[in-house]
Amino acid sequence: MHTVHTGETPAVSLQLLSPDGMRMRSAELDPWVADIEAEDLAALYRDMVVVRRIDAEATALQRQGELGLWPPLLGQEAAQIGSARALRTDDFVFSSYRENAVAYCRGVSPTDILRVWRGTAQSGWDPYSHGMATPSIIIGAQTLHATGWAMGARFDGADSAAVAYFGDGATSEGDVSEALVFAASFQAPVVFFCQNNQWAISEPVGLQAPAGIAGRAPGFGIPSLRVDGNDVLAVLAVTRLALHRARTGGGPTFIEAVTYRMGPHTTADDPTRYRPANELEEWAEKDPILRLRRLLDSLGLFTPELEAETQTLADSTAAELRAGCIGLPDPEPLTVLANVYATPHAGLDRQRAEYAAYLASFDPTGGTDA
Amino acid sequence: MTMITEQNSSAGAANGQAPVPLTETKTLTLAKAINAGLRRAMLDDPKVVLLGEDIGTLGGVFRVTSDLLAEFGPNRVIDTPLAESAIIGTAVGLAYRGYRPVCEIQFDGFIFPGFDQIVSQVARFHYRTQGAVRMPITIRVPFGGGIGAAEHHSESPEAYFTHTSGLRVVAVSNPQDAYGLIRQAIASDDPVLYFEPKRRYHVAGPVSPELGAPLESARVVAAGTDVTLLAYGALVSTATDAALAAADEGVSIEVIDLRSLSPVDYDTVEASVRKTGRLVVTHEAARSGGLGGEIIAEITERCFDHLEAAPVRVTGFDIPYPPAKLESHHLPDLDRMLDGVDRVLGRRR
Known part of the structure; x- marks a missing residue:
């Protein structure tokens, strides 16, 4: 088995697809993708192209002043699509803010993904409708939520699993270490999915984890895998493996998906100030979409029809997202005071009444209060 | 599972006895x-x-x-x-x-x-x-x-x-x-x-097995007419003792147990202060930025015209928690509460 040992983060990651699109054989991982047919490969390709297009369109919307900010996932499509497509609807995702491709896989509409970044809401969707929590902006905090949810699943006797998505920077946060301790102690059915995209804003992964990331988890008593995060098949395989372990009483698994943030941390960031240009070129050669396209090509599956339908889907999704974003209404003023509590709260009720009266005082018709 | x-x-059986609620x-x-x-x-x-x-x-x-x-x-x-x-x-x-x-x-x-x-x-x-x-x-x-x-x-x-x-x-x-x-x-x-x-x-x-008054409500522990003394937690007992001691000197203190610190049951506090005209708030927590200041501000806004004197805080000092042998100086006790009552009554500065 490719299990990582304590303190040893292997230089080589698990792979099923080489950067030039060759299908590598792996006795351990092959069984986990044995059911993947030509149409499934095409679907993974479509997913990755569409989420890259969502990402590009959102970046453009930010540049045009329609979004306050956008955290691009460019380069991380395989890590997110491969893992998210391994999940069941009754599983629950607790993510960071960059997992927009995961949200897409969980059925969140592109417009809803943008709400937070347009500033019309703090949460773009109802978590229970998609089995995906509101993305956490506090780094690493969601790993504890995933662990708690998974403890509950175990207490309930359910075979659902939680997945915590976080980045290489988050591994320095105390909450992540505490989540690993609790998950191990309570054998919680949780998958810790770390996308090591090499950079935490300007800080390289070597600053967060001089001895590597994957080698940490075994010290907590958690089996760990290091996978090529730009290899969608390998990511799918290891996530399925980890989920199976979670569902069958095997407890938590840690996955380090080695990938690369091709873009800035967010649209407010300028990576040319800290990142060598040749690094980007090196990673462009390992592009996750190009890699799958090469495989499809070599299998004779990259047909003009697939290319055309993928392009059409990407275009229509982008158009839908653009129209949806621009059409998002500003929230009503008094909703600023709504939903702070689930039950009536005398102090806040008073403030709401006061502010409603204040707003009404500007209305020449006398207006209506709240 | x-x-x-x-x-x-x-x-349940390991306890050896059936639990009785x-x-x-x-x-x-x-x-x-x-x-x-x-x-x-x-x-x-x-x-x-x-x-x-x-x-x-x-x-x-x-x-x-x-x-x-x-x-x-x-x-x-x-x-x-x-x-x-x-x-x-x-x-x-x-x-x-x-x-x-x-x-x-x-x-x-x-x-x-x-x-x-x-x-x-x-x-x-x-x-x-x-x-x-x-x-x-x-x-x-x-x-x-x-x-x-x-x-x-x-x-x-x-x-x-x-x-x-x-x-x-x-x-x-x-x-x-x-x-x-x-x-x-x-x-x-x-x-x-x-x-x-x-x-x-x-x-x-x-x-008693009852739930009692709602979560948000304060409680008048002892009725009085001269001063409202507001406390919560461990200091409610001290405040009640202070009211008994003050009664010996002819001062009638209304003691309120705040119970809910957020939200504060201002209606109960306001009704008391409108009656007594004088408010003393006590807590162990440090004074600056403490709950006492906030309560006094809100009550002052609500019923300034009913106040006979500036409200008084009797609180812990603005210090990190002191060593055990010094904590009696930090914690409001009966005498410090009565000192606060004297101040709000204008008996001392």
Whole structure:
């Protein structure tokens, strides 16, 4: 088995697809993708192209002043699509803010993904409708939520699993270490999915984890895998493996998906100030979409029809997202005071009444209060 | 997960006696009243789970959770590793899944490693999700000084939480309220910080099985006409004694037990101050930025014309918690409260 040992983060990651699109054989991982047919490969390709297009369109919307900010996932499509497509609807995702491709896989509409970044809401969707929590902006905090949810699943006797998505920077946060301790102690059915995209804003992964990331988890008593995060098949395989372990009483698994943030941390960031240009070129050669396209090509599956339908889907999704974003209404003023509590709260009720009266005082018709 | 079911079903017998919930008024210590309230809540709702350090086999360092592990099993009374952020953070995940977690923070001064999860997560999920996700989490915190303890064991951190929107904050002073309010806190769909006056844990009083007055309400402990003396937690008892002492000198003090620190039951406080015209607020927590200042500001706005004198605060000093041999100087006691009463009456400056 490719299990990582304590303190040893292997230089080589698990792979099923080489950067030039060759299908590598792996006795351990092959069984986990044995059911993947030509149409499934095409679907993974479509997913990755569409989420890259969502990402590009959102970046453009930010540049045009329609979004306050956008955290691009460019380069991380395989890590997110491969893992998210391994999940069941009754599983629950607790993510960071960059997992927009995961949200897409969980059925969140592109417009809803943008709400937070347009500033019309703090949460773009109802978590229970998609089995995906509101993305956490506090780094690493969601790993504890995933662990708690998974403890509950175990207490309930359910075979659902939680997945915590976080980045290489988050591994320095105390909450992540505490989540690993609790998950191990309570054998919680949780998958810790770390996308090591090499950079935490300007800080390289070597600053967060001089001895590597994957080698940490075994010290907590958690089996760990290091996978090529730009290899969608390998990511799918290891996530399925980890989920199976979670569902069958095997407890938590840690996955380090080695990938690369091709873009800035967010649209407010300028990576040319800290990142060598040749690094980007090196990673462009390992592009996750190009890699799958090469495989499809070599299998004779990259047909003009697939290319055309993928392009059409990407275009229509982008158009839908653009129209949806621009059409998002500003929230009503008094909703600023709504939903702070689930039950009536005398102090806040008073403030709401006061502010409603204040707003009404500007209305020449006398207006209506709240 | 057969193993879990077996643990649950067999655990009750390990105690050797059938658990009897409170069905009639009994005399209980404050700690045992909380225990009875926890037990009642756990019997009523299988989604109520307890998390904390040493709460299982030991029954908590103050024994508040005694015998509950034996009765409810390890999936409902969870001895956690020593990590406060994780105690709160996993409670968030459990709440996401429909549980009603009750977290025990072992001592007031240990809550700060969990502060981020409380302030950035627990308090905000309902607002963040426009009401989709509820956080019915109760966080129990033994608080306050007067027990001769080492540093970090005697603190009064309540103002950090009353300043945080999205949280409800209560402090209990007696066994009856301890029982009623822990049940109401657990039943609340909002997160509740539940502060327990640790130096009053072993004081007994009558406890009826009723829930009592609502979570948000203050209580007039002793009626009076000259001065309103507002207290909460352990100081309610001291304030009541101060009122008795003042009565000997012909001063009539109305003592109010605030109970709910967020929101504050201003209607009750205002009604009292409109009657007495004089307000003294006392708490162990530091004065600056403390709850006393906020209450005085609100009452001044509401009924300035009814005030006969500037309100007075009798509080802990603006210092880190002092060594045990100095804490009697820091903590408001009966004499300092009466000194505050004298000042609000214009008898001294």
